Every structure is written in structure tokens, then in C-alpha cells.
Amino acid sequence: MTETTGTAGQRADLVRNRRLLLGAATEAFAERGVEVSMGEIAQRAGLAKGTVFRHFASKDDLLAAIMLQLLDRLTGTADRLLQADDPALALREFMTSGVEALATDRAFCEVVGRPSLQHPEVREAINQLCEVAEALTARAREHGAVRDDVTGTDIVLLLGGIHQTAAPLLAAQPQAWRRYLELALDGLHVPNPRALPEQPPRHLPLDDPPEAG
Amino acid sequence: MTETTGTAGQRADLVRNRRLLLGAATEAFAERGVEVSMGEIAQRAGLAKGTVFRHFASKDDLLAAIMLQLLDRLTGTADRLLQADDPALALREFMTSGVEALATDRAFCEVVGRPSLQHPEVREAINQLCEVAEALTARAREHGAVRDDVTGTDIVLLLGGIHQTAAPLLAAQPQAWRRYLELALDGLHVPNPRALPEQPPRHLPLDDPPEAG
Amino acid sequence: MTETTGTAGQRADLVRNRRLLLGAATEAFAERGVEVSMGEIAQRAGLAKGTVFRHFASKDDLLAAIMLQLLDRLTGTADRLLQADDPALALREFMTSGVEALATDRAFCEVVGRPSLQHPEVREAINQLCEVAEALTARAREHGAVRDDVTGTDIVLLLGGIHQTAAPLLAAQPQAWRRYLELALDGLHVPNPRALPEQPPRHLPLDDPPEAG
Amino acid sequence: MTETTGTAGQRADLVRNRRLLLGAATEAFAERGVEVSMGEIAQRAGLAKGTVFRHFASKDDLLAAIMLQLLDRLTGTADRLLQADDPALALREFMTSGVEALATDRAFCEVVGRPSLQHPEVREAINQLCEVAEALTARAREHGAVRDDVTGTDIVLLLGGIHQTAAPLLAAQPQAWRRYLELALDGLHVPNPRALPEQPPRHLPLDDPPEAG
DNA sequence: GATGAATGAGTTTTCATTCAT
DNA sequence: GATGAATGAAAACTCATTCAT
Numbered sequence: 073m074t075e076t077t078g079t080a081g082q083r084a085d086l087v088r089n090r091r092l093l094l095g096a097a098t099e100a101f102a103e104r105g106v107e108v109s110m111g112e113i114a115q116r117a118g119l120a121k122g123t124v125f126r127h128f129a130s131k132d133d134l135l136a137a138i139m140l141q142l143l144d145r146l147t148g149t150a151d152r153l154l155q156a157d158d159p160a161l162a163l164r165e166f167m168t169s170g171v172e173a174l175a176t177d178r179a180f181c182e183v184v185g186r187p188s189l190q191h192p193e194v195r196e197a198i199n200q201l202c203e204v205a206e207a208l209t210a211r212a213r214e215h216g217a218v219r220d221d222v223t224g225t226d227i228v229l230l231l232g233g234i235h236q237t238a239a240p241l242l243a244a245q246p247q248a249w250r251r252y253l254e255l256a257l258d259g260l261h262v263p264n265p266r267a268l269p270e271q272p273p274r275h276l277p278l279d280d281p282p283e284a285g
Numbered sequence: 286m287t288e289t290t291g292t293a294g295q296r297a298d299l300v301r302n303r304r305l306l307l308g309a310a311t312e313a314f315a316e317r318g319v320e321v322s323m324g325e326i327a328q329r330a331g332l333a334k335g336t337v338f339r340h341f342a343s344k345d346d347l348l349a350a351i352m353l354q355l356l357d358r359l360t361g362t363a364d365r366l367l368q369a370d371d372p373a374l375a376l377r378e379f380m381t382s383g384v385e386a387l388a389t390d391r392a393f394c395e396v397v398g399r400p401s402l403q404h405p406e407v408r409e410a411i412n413q414l415c416e417v418a419e420a421l422t423a424r425a426r427e428h429g430a431v432r433d434d435v436t437g438t439d440i441v442l443l444l445g446g447i448h449q450t451a452a453p454l455l456a457a458q459p460q461a462w463r464r465y466l467e468l469a470l471d472g473l474h475v476p477n478p479r480a481l482p483e484q485p486p487r488h489l490p491l492d493d494p495p496e497a498g
Numbered sequence: 499m500t501e502t503t504g505t506a507g508q509r510a511d512l513v514r515n516r517r518l519l520l521g522a523a524t525e526a527f528a529e530r531g532v533e534v535s536m537g538e539i540a541q542r543a544g545l546a547k548g549t550v551f552r553h554f555a556s557k558d559d560l561l562a563a564i565m566l567q568l569l570d571r572l573t574g575t576a577d578r579l580l581q582a583d584d585p586a587l588a589l590r591e592f593m594t595s596g597v598e599a600l601a602t603d604r605a606f607c608e609v610v611g612r613p614s615l616q617h618p619e620v621r622e623a624i625n626q627l628c629e630v631a632e633a634l635t636a637r638a639r640e641h642g643a644v645r646d647d648v649t650g651t652d653i654v655l656l657l658g659g660i661h662q663t664a665a666p667l668l669a670a671q672p673q674a675w676r677r678y679l680e681l682a683l684d685g686l687h688v689p690n691p692r693a694l695p696e697q698p699p700r701h702l703p704l705d706d707p708p709e710a711g
Numbered sequence: 712m713t714e715t716t717g718t719a720g721q722r723a724d725l726v727r728n729r730r731l732l733l734g735a736a737t738e739a740f741a742e743r744g745v746e747v748s749m750g751e752i753a754q755r756a757g758l759a760k761g762t763v764f765r766h767f768a769s770k771d772d773l774l775a776a777i778m779l780q781l782l783d784r785l786t787g788t789a790d791r792l793l794q795a796d797d798p799a800l801a802l803r804e805f806m807t808s809g810v811e812a813l814a815t816d817r818a819f820c821e822v823v824g825r826p827s828l829q830h831p832e833v834r835e836a837i838n839q840l841c842e843v844a845e846a847l848t849a850r851a852r853e854h855g856a857v858r859d860d861v862t863g864t865d866i867v868l869l870l871g872g873i874h875q876t877a878a879p880l881l882a883a884q885p886q887a888w889r890r891y892l893e894l895a896l897d898g899l900h901v902p903n904p905r906a907l908p909e910q911p912p913r914h915l916p917l918d919d920p921p922e923a924g
Numbered sequence: 925g926a927t928g929a930a931t932g933a934g935t936t937t938t939c940a941t942t943c944a945t
Numbered sequence: 946g947a948t949g950a951a952t953g954a955a956a957a958c959t960c961a962t963t964c965a966t
């Protein structure tokens with residue numbers, strides 16, 4: 073009978089509060105975009121403002137943590153799907169769960185170009201996601217389930233694009249994204265396509281934007 | 286009979302200032318998203334802050350005016366393309382100019398769900414755009430250039446989606462949207478497609494979002 | 499009869515408010531040190547918080563402006579005293595008015611080492627003050643009214659030192675600084691003194707302190 | 712009979728922690744002024760924040776404890792120097808060690824007028840210091856080594872003043888205070904001085920400052 | 925009509941202090 | 946007694962909007 077109260081109790085609260093905060097923040101950002109205030113997030117989590125800052129040193133850190141959470145989830149899913157039997161189905165499932173994860177998230181598109189994306193951990197997570205997406209795509213490609221000129225990074229980018237396509241319908245038709253996902257998938261395995269224009273992206277460029285100055 | 290600059294001159298100034306403001310605001314919102322301050326917009330236009338508010342009663346009104354401008358431009362283009370000989374090409378050109386218009390615009394996705402979209406004029410303009418896009422799509426459909434189950438509203442939504450897909454590449458590859466436009470077009474005229482899931486949208490629902498309360 | 503209302507009226511208010519703010523801030527900092535909040539300064543000036551920031555972009559800017567005001571006043575005094583007949587008396591009067599200017603100022607010593615002192619204008623003003631103090635000292639030196647090994651910068655530094663000596667007595671004996679000024683002056687024209695140790699300072703070093711890190 | 716570490720061990724820890732804290736706080740306040748946070752002091756001491764508050768009920772208490780430490784040290788030094796053979800040298804040594812103790816301390820001048828100085832123990836310590844300084848000064852006076860109209864409290868006040876004079880040079884010339892100490896000493900034994908103006912202070916008045924209300 | 929100064933509510937962030945473990 | 950998480954008051958600063966000139 074191993075007793076584990078004491079310091080463990082505090083740590084348990086810590087973990088619980090971190091979860092509360094991430095949950096509240098994920099929800100709040102999803103609903104109202106990055107403009108929700110830290111104060112509101114605190115309130116939603118039922119905690120004091122100071123506590124938010126104890127867990128996340130700045131708003132950008134919080135945003136970064138949320139992105140990280142999302143990216144890790146997607147990478148995990150992709151990793152698992154690499155083991156699937158049907159490569160075409162695997163890719164479809166990856167995209168399905170990817171767009172679904174984004175589906176209700178207003179903050180997602182606003183975060184593009186923000187410092188949160190520059191956090192080393194986030195950059196690393198993005199790169200990992202692109203890599204595993206590339207592996208998934210390569211398998212599909214080899215099985216003729218996806219056109220040759222499409223990369224894993226294309227697939228990752230499409231997640232956001234599909235989400236955004238359906239975004240204005242969100243309130244009226246929460247599943248509308250499925251429609252555009254299907255459309256994209258159809259575009260992805262056109263049999264003898266004309267080659268796509270522009271360089272196929274190999275990764276997401278995350279350097280600091282060249283400040284005009 | 287040459288008019289002395291009197292009231293007429295003032296009106297000319299009014300028009301000129303409005304143009305300056307819209308130009309400056311369009312640029313500013315495109316580059317930095319909706320978070321640019323009214324002060325910066327005034328500065329970019331070379332006018333005083335008070336003047337901005339004389340022309341646009343609030344920031345949301347200004348955003349609405351800019352949306353309106355964009356929507357009217359797109360509607361105009363679509364109108365013109367309705368006269369084109371090749372319906373398939375016409376649709377492609379509409380989408381090309383549509384995505385291009387969005388291509389460098391950071392504010393575009395952030396405006397979704399904002400009160401600016403609720404302005405009656407904007408709603409009306411969105412509906413008009415969807416209608417003319419529907420006409421354009423119908424013609425393409427009849428010529429077998431587009432699958433049956435795709436609506437004009439789908440096409441309008443795709444503009445934003447394609448833009449968003451390429452957005453993270455913007456700095457590195459400003460033309461990357463052409464890649465995803467091509468992919469979407471390929472999806473749009475798959476020969477014998479499985480029907481797309483979910484209701485085909487007939488218009489954009491623009492009701493006040495159900496305030497979580 | 500030159501009419502000068504109109505834009506001039508606004509500017510008049512601007513100037514008036516700037517004066518109100520500098521006055522309020524000077525008083526507040528003097529009484530309670532640099533820790534007084536911008537909010538309190540606004541209140542004392544009878545203005546809104548935002549107005550303080552319109553005039554002074556940051557608290558350090560405000561502090562800098564106050565230092566500048568003080569330094570310019572001292573430099574002006576010194577300049578005028580350069581014309582005086584009696585060099586010894588001139589130096590004494592300079593120091594008197596200098597210490598008196600500092601006499602009620604709690605913020606003065608706290609500002610040492612703060613970024614406010616790094617403002618280019620403040621640095622320049624400090625250097626100017628040291629220069630004119632040197633001129634004043636040189637004249638006194640030539641007339642045998644001050645020992646040879648004392649510089650203008652020594653004199654400037656002494657102002658703060660004399661002030662600080664009397665500071666704890668301020669409430670009980672507001673003029674106590676005169677006592678320590680006299681003592682310092684006696685030290686300054688000891689007839690055949692042993693040379694003072696340490697390098698005589700030629701100017702105040704105002705470089706950024708070498709951040710440990 | 713060797714004591715097993717029990718309550719005694721705990722008490723030893725208590726003493727040790729108090730020492731750690733005083734050491735860390737002394738350093739921190741000296742380097743960065745009274746604005747250092749309790750958190751940083753805890754960190755420097757290698758202890759938790761809660762522990763700081765167990766030892767010192769408030770930040771002002773901690774400041775008071777540090778002042779007390781300094782004052783006691785000076786009083787001790789003065790006490791010892793009362794036994795010295797040469798009264799002039801004794802006074803010089805007292806002042807030297809006094810200014811040296813202050814020399815690197817940024818917090819010192821900021822504490823003037825703070826509630827920390829109102830702590831009964833601190834007031835008592837200040838009075839003791841003034842008394843023993845008076846004794847030291849009296850001896851020097853009797854031997855003609857110091858002018859008649861200078862009190863022990865003058866001497867104590869001069870310590871802070873000399874320190875402040877050199878403070879702006881601290882980074883560039885850490886020993887600059889020796890220069891101003893010498894200057895002050897020269898002022899202190901001018902042979903036939905004019906009497907100093909203002910009441911010679913007999914003690915430091917430490918009443919609550921008359922709150923402007 | 926244009927200007928830009930003033931406003932003040934709102935935001936992020938810090939920090940002394942409390943208190944459950 | 947020690948710990949460090951939580952608290953919440955207060956600070957600096959921003960910005961849409963108003964309004965006197």
C-alpha cells in the first residue's frame with residue numbers, strides 16, 4: 073500500500089491546473105480567436121490570473137503550448153497510421169483526424185506568422201509532423217493512391233486549408249469540412265495529372281519574417 | 286464655365302481621403318492582420334486619426350468597407366467572366382483572380398465570425414457573390430467542366446481555403462497558392478466522382494453567432 | 499491685434515498639460531521616489547492616464563524629462579555665474595542653487611544607474627553641466643579659491659552627496675543641507691592640502707553597466 | 712555526551728537559513744536596489760519563497776534586518792575604535808569603514824524615508840550609532856582633530872553623503888569614495904572655521920513622515 | 925471637415941504575501 | 946519548518962473612440 077500524498081498532492085494540483093488551463097485556453101482560443109484575454113482564460117479555468125502566468129510565462133507561451141499539444145496529437149496519429157495495412161486509407165484517416173482537430177478552432181489561422189510559431193519546440197514539432205506526414209504520403213504514393221508530385225508538407229498545409237474552407241459554415245454545418253476533405257482527396261489521386269506548378273514544399277519555413285526596417 | 290473650388294472641392298477631398306484610407310487600410314490589414322491600430326492606418330494614409338472616424342464610424346465599419354470592396358471586385362470579375370466563351374476557363378480565371386486577391390491578406394481569415402461580416406451591405410455583397418459564382422459554376426457544370434455536386438458557394442469558400450493552405454509558405458513562396466488552386470481544380474473536375482458528403486451549401490449563413498452565455 | 503486662437507489653442511493646451519505633468523511628476527518623484535506610479539502622477543496632474551503616455555512614452559522617458567529639466571536649469575545657472583565678478587562666490591552660488599534644487603528630491607539618488615540616465619539627451623545634458631561646472635571651477639581655481647586637484651565633475655558629484663547627507667534630516671530641518679554645503683566648501687579651499695587620492699573625474703561615465711550574463 | 716541532531720539540528724538549520732537569507736538579501740539589495748523581488752532573494756539563498764517569509768514577515772522587515780546588521784556592524788567598529796590611541800585616526804578609520812560598508816550598496820539611499828527605518832529596533836540602532844559616533848567625535852574634538860561645531864550625527868550622516876557623491880562613478884572607479892572621504896575629512900578639521908550654519912543635529916529624527924493627505 | 929489631444933477601459937505582466945501539502 | 950503553487954492587487958502601457966479647436 074504505497075502512500076503518495078504530500079508533495080505529490082501539490083504536484084497533482086499543479087498538473088490538474090495545467091490541464092484546466094490548457095483546456096480552457098484551447099476552448100477559448102478556438103471559439104474567439106487569439107484575441108481572448110489571459111484574464112478570460114483564467115476565469116474559464118476557475119483560477120486566478122497570476123496562476124496562468126505561473127504556468128505559461130506569456131500569452132505567446134500559452135499559444136505555443138496549445139499548438140504543441142495539437143501538433144503532438146497529429147504526429148502521434150500519423151505515427152500510428154504508419155502501421156496501417158492500407159496506405160490510402162491511412163492517409164485519408166490522417167487527414168480526417170487532422171482537419172477534425174482543427175475544425176472548431178478559430179485561432180488556428182491567426183497563429184500563422186505569430187511568434188508562438190517560432191518557439192523552438194513548436195518548430196521542432198512542426199518539422200516532425202511534416203516528416204511523418206511525408207512518410208505516410210510516400211507509402212500512399214508508392215501504392216498509387218496519391219499523385220507523385222504531392223509531398224507530406226502539402227498534406228499538412230491542406231489540413232489548414234480544408235479547415236478554413238469550411239470555417240464560415242461552422243455554425244450552420246459543423247461537419248462541412250468533410251465535404252472539402254473529400255474534394256481535396258479527389259484532387260490528390262487524380263490518375264494522370266498535369267504536374268502541379270510551383271516548387272513542392274519540403275518543409276514549413278519558420279524563420280523570423282524579415283522585418284521591414 | 287470652370288467651377289471654382291468650393292463645395293465641390295471639399296467633396297473631391299472627401300472622396301480622395303476615403304480612397305487614401307481604404308488603400309492604406311487594405312494594405313495594413315493585409316500585411317499585419319486585423320490587429321493593426323486605427324492610428325497606424327491613419328498614419329499610412331497621411332491623415333489624422335479623427336478623419337478615419339469621420340469616414341468610418343468604427344474599426345469594424347472600416348473592415349466591413351474593405352470586405353465590401355473585395356467582394357465587389359470579385360463579383361465584378363465573375364460578372365464579366367459570365368460572358369466568356371469557355372466556361373471551364375472562366376471558372377478557373379475567377380478562382381485565380383479570387384485567390385490572388387486574397388493571397389497576401391492576413392486579415393481575411395481573421396474576419397470570419399467578426400461583426401464586420403454582419404453588416405447588411407456585406408451580407409448582401411456576399412450573397413451576390415455567391416449568386417454570380419453559382420451562375421459561373423452552373424455554366425461550367427453544364428459543359429461537364431465541373432462535377433455536378435459542387436455549388437457556387439463551394440467555389441467561393443474554396444477561395445479562402447486555397448489561400449489559407451498556402452499562407453504559411455507566403456514569405457518563402459509567394460505564388461504557392463497556384464499549386465493548391467491547381468490541386469483544387471483537379472478535384473473539381475474528377476470525371477465520375479463519388480458524391481461529396483454533407484449538404485452542398487447554397488449560401489453563406491451569416492447570422493449572429495450564438496453568443497456563448 | 500494678432501489673433502492667435504485656433505490650432506494655437508490646442509497647442510496651448512498641449513503645452514499646459516505638459517507643464518502640469520512635469521510639475522506633478524517632479525513633485526511626486528521628489529516626495530516619494532521613483533516608485534510612484536504613472537497613475538498617481540496622472541491623478542496629481544488632473545489628467546487621464548493615457549495623457550501621461552501621450553506626452554512621455556514610458557516612465558523612464560518621464561524621468562529623463564525631469565532630469566533634463568533639472569540639468570538644464572543647473573547648466574543655465576552655471577552659465578550665468580560664469581559672468582560673475584567673484585569666482586569664489588560664483589562657485590558657492592552654483593553649489594547652493596544646485597543642492598537646493600536637489601534638496602527635496604527623493605528620486606534623485608534612485609535614478610543613478612537607471613536607464614533614464616542613458617537617454618542621449620540626458621547624457622548630453624550631464625556632459626554639458628560637467629563642462630560648465632569645470633569652467634566655473636577653473637576660474638575659482640585660478641583665483642586660489644579652490645584647491646588644485648578638484649574638477650568640475652567633482653563639484654557636480656558633490657551636489658548629490660551634500661543633498662544625500664542632509665536627506666534624513668529633511669522633514670525636521672529642511673535647510674540642513676546648508677550645513678553640509680558649508681562643510682564641503684571648507685574642504686574645497688583648504689590652503690595647502692595633501693593631494694586627494696584616486697583619479698580626479700573628468701566626466702560622468704554613463705555607459706550601460708556591463709550586464710552580468 | 713554527544714547531542715543527537717533533534718530539535719537542536721532544527722535550530723541549527725534555522726540559524727543557517729537566516730544567515731543565508733541575510734547574505735543573499737544584502738548582496739541583492741546592494742547590487743540592484745530595493746526593487747529586487749523577494750523571489751530573487753529566495754533563489755539567491757537557495758531557499759523557497761515561503762521560507763523567506765517565515766524568517767521575515769515582510770519585505771520591509773527584511774530590509775530592516777539588513778539595516779540593523781549594517782548599523783550594528785558600524786556601532787561595533789565605533790565601539791572598538793573608542794579604545795584606540797589616536798582619536799583623529801580613530802575617527803578617520805570609523806568613517807573609512809563606514810563609507811566602505813555603504814560603498815557598493817544601491818539600496819542604502821532608497822531606504823531613507825521607508826517604513827523599514829521606523830522599526831523600533833532600527834531606530835534604537837541608529838540612535839546607538841549616533842551616540843557612539845558622538846563619543847568618537849568628542850574625543851577627536853578634544854584633541855583638536857575635528858572642528859568644534861560638528862556632532863557625531865553629522866559624522867554618521869556624512870557616511871551616506873560621501874557614498875552618494877561617489878555612487879555615479881562606482882562602475883568606473885570603485886574606490887572613488889576615498890577621494891570624497893578625504894575631501895570631507897579636510898573640511899572637518901579646518902583650523903579656524905566659520906561656524907557651520909543650521910542646528911547641529913543631535914540625533915536622527917525618525918518619526919513617521921507626515922503623510923501628505 | 926480635418927486635426928490630433930484627451931480619455932479611460934482593457935491588456936499583459938509582476939510580485940508580495942498566503943496557505944495547503 | 947520548508948516548500949512552492951495560488952492569489953489578486955497594482956503596475957505599465959495600448960488603443961478605439963470622442964471632442965474641442
